[in-house]
Each structure stands twice: as structure tokens, then as C-alpha cells.
Amino acid sequence: MPALVVWIGIDHCGDSLPSRRFCFVQERATIETIWNGLKEAIRLIVSQDPALFEILLLSLRVSGTALLFSTLIGVPLGAVMGLSRFIGRRFLIALLYTGMGFPPVVVGLFVYLMLSRNGPLGQLDWSIIPNLFTPAAMVVAQCIISFPLVAGFTMAAVMGVDPALRQQVQAMGATRWQTTVAILSEARVGVIVSVIAGFGSIISEVGAVMMVGGNIEHRTRMLTTAIVLETGKGNFDLALAIGVILLAISFITNVAMLYLQGKGFDE
Amino acid sequence: MNETIYQLRGITKSYGNGFALRLDELDIRRGEILALVGPSGAGKSTLLRLLNFLESPSSGSIRFMGAELRPGGAMPLELRRRVTTVFQRPVLLNRSVAANVRYGLDLRGRGEGDRVKSALETVGLADLSHQRARTLSGGEAQRVALARALVLEPDVLLLDEPTANLDPYNVGLIEGIARQLNQEHGATLVLVTHNVFQAKRLAHRVGLMLEGRLVELAEAEAFFESPADPRTAAFVRGEMVY
Numbered sequence: 432m433p434a435l436v437v438w439i440g441i442d443h444c445g446d447s448l449p450s451r452r453f454c455f456v457q458e459r460a461t462i463e464t465i466w467n468g469l470k471e472a473i474r475l476i477v478s479q480d481p482a483l484f485e486i487l488l489l490s491l492r493v494s495g496t497a498l499l500f501s502t503l504i505g506v507p508l509g510a511v512m513g514l515s516r517f518i519g520r521r522f523l524i525a526l527l528y529t530g531m532g533f534p535p536v537v538v539g540l541f542v543y544l545m546l547s548r549n550g551p552l553g554q555l556d557w558s559i560i561p562n563l564f565t566p567a568a569m570v571v572a573q574c575i576i577s578f579p580l581v582a583g584f585t586m587a588a589v590m591g592v593d594p595a596l597r598q599q600v601q602a603m604g605a606t607r608w609q610t611t612v613a614i615l616s617e618a619r620v621g622v623i624v625s626v627i628a629g630f631g632s633i634i635s636e637v638g639a640v641m642m643v644g645g646n647i648e649h650r651t652r653m654l655t656t657a658i659v660l661e662t663g664k665g666n667f668d669l670a671l672a673i674g675v676i677l678l679a680i681s682f683i684t685n686v687a688m689l690y691l692q693g694k695g696f697d698e
Numbered sequence: 699m700n701e702t703i704y705q706l707r708g709i710t711k712s713y714g715n716g717f718a719l720r721l722d723e724l725d726i727r728r729g730e731i732l733a734l735v736g737p738s739g740a741g742k743s744t745l746l747r748l749l750n751f752l753e754s755p756s757s758g759s760i761r762f763m764g765a766e767l768r769p770g771g772a773m774p775l776e777l778r779r780r781v782t783t784v785f786q787r788p789v790l791l792n793r794s795v796a797a798n799v800r801y802g803l804d805l806r807g808r809g810e811g812d813r814v815k816s817a818l819e820t821v822g823l824a825d826l827s828h829q830r831a832r833t834l835s836g837g838e839a840q841r842v843a844l845a846r847a848l849v850l851e852p853d854v855l856l857l858d859e860p861t862a863n864l865d866p867y868n869v870g871l872i873e874g875i876a877r878q879l880n881q882e883h884g885a886t887l888v889l890v891t892h893n894v895f896q897a898k899r900l901a902h903r904v905g906l907m908l909e910g911r912l913v914e915l916a917e918a919e920a921f922f923e924s925p926a927d928p929r930t931a932a933f934v935r936g937e938m939v940y
Contacts, residue, residue: 596789602750602856603802603846604779613801617792 471668497573509585530579539639577629588621708758733901741910786859788843790831837868
């Protein structure tokens with residue numbers, strides 16, 4: 432595990448000349464490792480390495496599907512909680528805020544226990560309930576992680592819209608549905624941010640997908656679990672390549688969302 | 699102008715324990731300009747919300763164009779869309795000026811661009827049609843609010859302190875448009891204002907509201923020249939009336 436050796440070496444730098452020389456050699460080795468890794472990363476990306484792209488496509492498929500479900504559940508839920516007043520609303524908000532801070536490994540553990548053969552859902556053996564160590568199980572885990580974020584941020588965005596707007600839109604003849612759409616439209620930047628936050632929380636998440644997916648090659652290996660695996664094996668080039676791709680996905684997503692806001696970069 | 703467009707009977711509106719509005723009887727005539735004056739908290743804006751069917755009364759009934767609104771009920775959408783309000787503090791959508799004016803037509807599934815242009819010309823904002831509405835001054839924003847109401851060609855236009863905090867130019871412009879809408883299109887106008895002079899300039903009939911009740915309702919000339927209630931006389935003289 433060269434990375435471990437590097438850090439141990441740096442941590443043990445002393446004032447004596449041999450000791451400092453040792454540190455210098457180790458630091459240079461680290462920088463070379465990173466540089467070589469970045470070059471290899473670019474080569475893997477440019478050459479469209481099949482292993483890398485298989486992992487990338489699976490990650491996008493799983494996180495994209497999870498985000499779709501999270502948005503379909505989270506945006507209407509956030510809108511209802513932001514616009515309505517009903518008994519138990521505060522309790523639901525407290526639950527939602529708790530969900531926003533859920534540690535992914537806890538979600539992974541929960542989904543693992545629910546879907547395992549002896550778990551309450553696994554026992555049912557229904558076709559609609561996914562098996563453990565499948566992409567569908569990872570979608571379930573990622574949905575649970577991201578939908579409270581989408582709902583919570585949407586609720587906050589909706590509550591931030593001027594309350595007088597609702598009455599003024601109704602005064603122009605809007606139906607209940609049209610009023611909700613108008614308020615969501617005014618809160619669109621916040622709603623888009625909620626979706627970005629939801630996506631960010633799952634594309635970079637490792638604990639839950641590792642537990643319920645198992646990091647099985649060609650089946651459930653995701654970008655994040657692959658980084659963990661390749662780093663452990665000392666394959667920093669592949670790990671870095673995957674890391675660069677993760678960063679690129681995050682950047683492209685944010686750029687796309689900014690354009691969806693209709694603003695671009697002119698502000 | 700004797701046909702009645704609204705008939706309010708035994709209306710109360712309460713929020714929590716207190717009554718915001720208690721009206722035994724109020725008829726509003728088609729094609730008139732009715733001004734409601736009175737201090738803050740008198741129930742004027744509450745009455746406008748009921749007249750726009752944004753809320754239902756706590757008790758009593760509102761008859762409008764053959765339909766009746768009772769507590770907990772809702773006015774049919776088609777009738778609700780014959781009424782609109784210009785509020786004291788307009789909240790515009792975060793879109794262009796033209797999109798704001800077009801919004802009410804979009805709600806009705808009508809895309810009549812010429813009317814948007816015409817409404818913007820009427821309020822003198824045709825040059826700003828592509829500007830973002832949130833960048834407008836207070837007076838311009840209020841004119842956009844008036845334009846988005848005009849474009850709907852409402853049977854009833856409710857004006858809730860539409861010129862409060864505006865400069866004399868904008869006040870004159872908005873009053874002129876309101877008068878034109880009433881005279882040329884026969885729209886019924888209900889104007890809520892603190893300004894007795896504005897009521898005098900515009901209204902056919904004027905009512906004084908105090909503590910949720912209609913103290914006096916009379917033809918404008920009678921209201922200002924020979925008020926029946928001493929509180930009306932004091933209000934018209936500019937004295938503090940609560």
C-alpha cells in the first residue's frame with residue numbers, strides 16, 4: 432500500500448538531515464504518483480476504456496434512476512409541505528430534516544436488513560421487491576438518501592416565495608393547480624438546487640451502495656466503490672481516472688442546471 | 699346602472715376569535731365605481747377578498763351574476779375569472795413585463811398577443827415589455843399590475859389602495875385608466891382607499907367602513923356634502939376617526 436507508506440513517511444519527518452531527505456523522496460513519489468495517475472486517467476478517458484465506461488454507465492443509470500424517483504416524490508412532497516398547513520406538518524418537517532442528515536451507511540444497513548432473505552421485505556419474495564446485490568437495490572438505497580434532500584430544499588424554496596403572490600395569482604383566475612405551478616415556477620432556482628443536491632448526495636455516495644450492491648464486477652460496481660477498490664489495490668491511475676470522471680459529472684451537471692435556470696453565466 | 703352585480707347579505711368574516719367584517723347588506727351596481735374609505739383595520743381589504751372570491755364568508759351569502767357563495771363554498775371558476783384585483787403591493791412574476799401581463803390570458807388558454815401590447819401601451823410601458831419585471835420601479839410595477847388586470851377585460855375590477863405611495867404622475871395615470879375602463883367598457887370598479895380626495899374624484903358612491911362595519915353608504919355628492927352619520931362627517935373633514 433504505497434499511499435499508506437507515503438503518509439507514514441511524511442508524518443514521521445524529523446529535523447535530522449537523513450530524515451528530511453527521506454520525506455523529500457516520499458513526497459516526490461506522491462506527486463509523481465498523482466501526476467502519472469492523472470496522465471493515465473486522461474488516457475483511459477480518451478481511449479474510452481471499456482471497464483471504466485461500464486462503471487460510468489452503471490453509475491449514471493443507478494443514480495439517474497434514483498434521482499428520477501426522488502424528484503417525482505420529493506418535489507411534490509416539498510411543494511405540499513411548503514404550501515399547505517395541516518395537523519402533523521411540523522412532525523413531518525422534523526422527519527424530513529432528519530432524513531436530510533441520514534448517514535448513507537445507516538440507510539445502506541436499513542435497506543440491507545429490509546431486503547435480505549430473512550428481512551421483512553426479502554421474505555415476501557415479490558417480484559417488485561429488488562434482491563440484494565443488484566442495481567435495483569442500489570436505486571432503492573439512493574432514493575432513500577436523496578429524496579429527503581429534494582423534498583426539504585423544495586419546501587424551503589416554496590416557503591421563500593412571497594406569500595402575497597399566491598393570492599395575486601388566484602385573483603387573476605388561477606386554479607389551485609395553476610397556483611401551485613406558478614409558485615413552483617417562482618421557486619424554480621431552489622427546486623433546481625434541490626435536485627442538484629439530491630444528485631450530489633448519491634453520485635458521490637459509497638457506503639450504502641457498497642453494502643446493498645456489494646461492488647460486484649460487471650454487475651454492481653459503481654464509480655465510488657471502484658475508487659475504494661482500486662485505491663486498495665494500489666491502482667491509483669484507474670482510481671484517479673474515476674475520480675476525474677466524478678468531478679466532471681458534477682461540473683457538467685451544475686453547468687446544465689444553471690442553463691436550465693435560464694440565466695447561463697451572464698450574472 | 700341600477701342592475702345589481704353583487705348582493706351581500708348577512709356577511710361576517712372572522713379570523714380566530716374576532717370579526718374582521720360584519721355587513722348586514724350591501725348591493726353593488728353593475729357599471730358603478732364604488733369607493734370604500736376608512737382607517738386601517740376597518741375590513742376594507744377583507745371585503746375585497748370576499749368580492750374576488752379568494753375567501754368565503756364565515757356566514758351569510760354573496761350573490762354574483764346568478765351564482766351564490768356561502769360559507770365554505772367556492773364560486774365557479776368561470777365567474778371567478780370575471781373579477782380581478784389590483785393590490786396595493788403588486789407581486790410580479792420573475793419574468794418579463796410582457797409575460798406578466800400575458801399570464802392571466804395563459805391561465806385561460808388564450809394567447810392574444812395584441813391585447814398584451816395594447817394593455818402595455820395603455821399603461822405607457824410598451825417600451826419595457828421585454829424587461830424583467832422585478833427590475834421595475836414601484837410606479838412601473840403598479841402599472842404592470844394594472845395592465846395584467848386590463849388585459850383580462852374583467853366585469854369587475856377591485857382596486858386595493860392602488861396608488862398608495864405613488865407619485866402624482868402615476869396616481870393620475872392610474873386614475874385615468876380606471877375611469878376609462880369604467881366609462882368605455884362598463885366595468886364595475888370597487889376602490890378601497892384611505893384618500894377621500896381620490897374617492898371624491900372617482901367614485902359614484904362612497905362607503906365609510908369602521909371596525910368591520912359599513913357605517914354609511916351614499917352617492918358621492920351626498921357622502922361628501924351632507925353625510926348622515928357624524929363619523930362620516932368627521933372622516934370627510936379629515937379628523938381622526940377609529
